[in-house]
Amino acid sequence: MPSASKARPKPTESQWAAVRGSRIHGKGMFATRSIPRGTRIIEYTGERIDKDEGFRREELRRRRAARGGDGCIYTFELNSRTDIDGRVLWNTARYINHSCEPNCESQIVRGRVWIVALRRIDPGEEITYDYYYDYAHYREHPCRCGARKCAGYIVKAPQRWRVRHAAAEAGRKR
Ligand SMILES: [Zn+2]
Structure with missing residues (x-):
């Protein structure tokens, strides 16, 4: 039987990093000690939802963004059927910022998403990964x-040339 008190899950913690104010955006996660390459720093957790619910929430997100609200995408594509909506208070990894030259990447390991160090990270360094947003929008x-090498926009690495191309085109028309 589930316990009577519907306690919300406790926020996830990492033995490698903690949340602090960031120069990139709002809050971020920062290494609290030296992190070896390949370390799983924290799990990106959240609510598991099916694709229909994912589309519905994306619609809500776009409307919220259009009104000037939080336009960040917290949805993680786990597989062809399931998304993880990380926009929940207990998902501490939601604070991790995007970088065009990240020191981490997201990895899906047996149905769970982990933020993994791509190289050794020094204490105090901000933890970042490529959000892998599509070029559209x-x-x-x-x-x-x-x-x-910041592209000026959050776009997945393989599509950043399109942003630069669009900027060059706009420059030519000026
Ligand atoms: Zn950038």
């Missing part, structure tokens, strides 16, 4: 990651 997601 890229203007809704400006990037302030500060990386030398």
